[in-house]
Amino acid sequence: MTEIRHIVFDIGKVLIHYDPNIPFSRIIPDEAERAWFFAHVCTHDWNIEQDRGRTWVEAEALLIADHPEREDHIRAFRKHWREMVPHAYDGTVEIFTGLIEEGRDVTMLTNFAADTFAEAQEMFPFLTLPRGVTVSGEIGLIKPDNAIYHHHVKSFDLDPAHTIFIDDSLPNVEGAKEAGWQAVHFQNPDKLKSDLQAFGVL
Numbered sequence: 001m002t003e004i005r006h007i008v009f010d011i012g013k014v015l016i017h018y019d020p021n022i023p024f025s026r027i028i029p030d031e032a033e034r035a036w037f038f039a040h041v042c043t044h045d046w047n048i049e050q051d052r053g054r055t056w057v058e059a060e061a062l063l064i065a066d067h068p069e070r071e072d073h074i075r076a077f078r079k080h081w082r083e084m085v086p087h088a089y090d091g092t093v094e095i096f097t098g099l100i101e102e103g104r105d106v107t108m109l110t111n112f113a114a115d116t117f118a119e120a121q122e123m124f125p126f127l128t129l130p131r132g133v134t135v136s137g138e139i140g141l142i143k144p145d146n147a148i149y150h151h152h153v154k155s156f157d158l159d160p161a162h163t164i165f166i167d168d169s170l171p172n173v174e175g176a177k178e179a180g181w182q183a184v185h186f187q188n189p190d191k192l193k194s195d196l197q198a199f200g201v202l
Contacts, residue, residue, distance in 0.1 A: 002182065004201050006158045007099055009130075010143075010167035011110040014186045015096060016088050016124055023080035027073060041067050042077045050113040053140040081116055088124055091189025095196070100129050104201075108133040109152050109165065111142050111172075132156055143167070144175025153179075164199055166192060 012018040020038065028034040038044075041063055050059055056078045063074045100106050107130050110117065114137040121127045134152045141148040153160055160180035167173050168186045176183035184195040196202045 001200055003162055004164045004182065004199050006105045006107065006156070006163040007196075007201060008152065008158075008163060008165045008176075008181075009096060009106065009108050010165075010169070010172065010186070011108055011112065011120070011127065012085075013168040014089070014166060015092050015127070016085050016120065018085055020077070020084050022086060023076065023083040024073075027076050027080070037070070037073060041070055042074060047077075048111065048142060050116075051111040051136045052142050053114070053137045056113070056115070082119065082123065085120060085123065088126070089189060092186075092192060093126055095189060095192060095202070097126055097129065099201070106130040107152070107156050107158075109143070109148070110134070111136045113137040143169070143172040144178075146175065146179055149176055149179035149181065164196075164201065 009015060020042070021034070024034055024037070028037055046059065046063065050056060060074055060078070064071045067074065096106065108127070110133065112120070112135050114135055117135045117137065127133075132155070134148065134155060136142045136148065139148070139151060141151060143149075149160075152158065153163070161182075163181045165173065165176040165181050165183040166186050167176070167183070170185055173183045173185045182199065184192070184199075186192055193202060
């Protein structure tokens with residue numbers, strides 16, 4: 001079995017919950033209208049560009065130009081972002097902090113806008129505990145682009161073959177494997193615990 005020397009965590013939906021429907025169920029109460037809004041206005045593809053480094057000012061302006069009648073709803077996405085990350089996953093945080101306390105080499109690799117990540121660290125101080133983090137919005141690369149995994153390896157002097165990555169997104173897990181890492185698909189804390197035990201980490 002390959003010895004695991006480096007443990008790399010994703011953040012959203014692994015360590016902290018994320019759901020834009022939380023504030024928008026109040027902002028756009030009609031379920032069908034809200035689904036349309038996320039499918040055609042504030043889409044996943046639009047939001048991921050902020051994770052790649054686009055500013056919210058530019059992002060909002062692009063949508064408002066196409067949907068001027070939706071300006072308030074478009075601006076509400078950033079304005080109410082904190083409501084979208086209401087809590088941490090305690091079971092995962094326990095594993096995460098336990099590894100750090102043991103002296104294991106823990107870092108984070110996340111698709112996150114730079115400004116909202118800074119807010120997330122204020123809201124969830126455990127995000128300041130690892131040796132470091134690669135934030136996509138700060139470097140202009142996003143998972144599962146191969147380059148972001150190589151950037152993380154270079155930044156933190158990791159040996160890819162001895163690195164394990166934990167992410168809720170299967171494409172991101174596959175991207176890590178293609179970059180030569182070990183990787184596991186996060187589903188829940190109990191499954192993560194058993195996966196890490198299988199790799200000899202716990």
